Amino acid sequence: MAQAAGEAGRDVRRGLHEEWAELGAQPSPAVIGWAEGCGELTGASTPGDVLERVGGAPDAVLGFLVGRAQHGGGDAQLAGRVVVQAMLGKLVRLARADAGAELGDYVAQLWCTIAGYPLARRPRSVAANLWMDTRKAVRREQGRPTxxxxxxxxxxxxxxxxxxxxxxxxxxxxxxxxxxxxxxxxxxxxxxxxxxxxxxxxxxxxxxxxxxxxxxxxxxxxxxxxxxxxxxxxxxxx
Structure with missing residues (x-):
């Protein structure tokens, strides 16, 4: 069971990284336009550029991306995908420490967390709040203490x-x-x-x-x- 879960997690991780290898390098008009709403993204033209900017201003960039993902426009999926990639390393570690859930569970719950994140009320510590809320959601889904x-x-x-x-x-x-x-x-x-x-x-x-x-x-x-x-x-x- 544990071995199967580990293999499933590796498959999910591999799939996301392969997807990102292609997506992250593609110039995008949506990404270029994001600079108008987030000055930290000035000069960014690819999703990979955006990901690199997260480290310098995490709350500003992640908060902006969460907002775009919630807005529901044509760039919503892309904005959410950048957030997922930014959080992927943490999700992998959470899944490894969790015998009751797989990486796919954490990724799915992160998408839900992004969609419902109370950005106006919690504009700071966005990354920390996202992964903690995701972890709680996974545990809640399985009926475990949170x-x-x-x-x-x-x-x-x-x-x-x-x-x-x-x-x-x-x-x-x-x-x-x-x-x-x-x-x-x-x-x-x-x-x-x-x-x-x-x-x-x-x-x-x-x-x-x-x-x-x-x-x-x-x-x-x-x-x-x-x-x-x-x-x-x-x-x-x-």
Missing amino acids: AALAVPDAVLDELWTSSRPPADELSVHRVVRHARALGLVDEPTAAVLLSVYADGLTSAAAGERHRMSTDVVRWRCSRARRRLAEHALVLAAA
């Missing part, structure tokens, strides 16, 4: 926007590394934070990895979140 990543948006905004490129697992690593260097968290807590927030593990799975109880994992995460939130400005400047 509270493992229940972090207030205000805390997310301060923590995830403290580093670039877009707020995915790389941002988590940077925030945790800075927090460790500043003495805000100890080494065991840092390892737990990476397992939960970068790798997407549940508290139970993280507990198995680090040989501690689920309650201890939750306690470490809760205490760390409070500490990081209290020092968010320092972390952002680190």
Whole structure:
């Protein structure tokens, strides 16, 4: 079963990359026109150009693309596809850490998340919110608990926007590394934070990895979140 799921995930990933290899290099009038609504895309002519701009201004570019995808115009599909490609690495890691879902499940739910993302209310930390909402949707679809990543948006905004490129697992690593260097968290807590927030593990799975109880994992995460939130400005400047 696990082997079959792994093969299915590789097929999905391969298919998306092959599609992108062709799509990403094609000049597009729609892409050229996007510069009018998003200055960060000035000079971009291909979807690949747009993808490269995400790292420099993730909220601006991803927010614009989500808006175009929701608008329903002729460029909606293309805008959404760029977002999927930008998030694909994170989806692959989430799927690998999830014994109950495949990459295809995460990709499908990401499309749904893009369509319903509350852009006006959550214009910051777009990448982080997209993957967290997608993860919750996958778990909800399968009738599993969704509270493992229940972090207030205000805390997310301060923590995830403290580093670039877009707020995915790389941002988590940077925030945790800075927090460790500043003495805000100890080494065991840092390892737990990476397992939960970068790798997407549940508290139970993280507990198995680090040989501690689920309650201890939750306690470490809760205490760390409070500490990081209290020092968010320092972390952002680190």
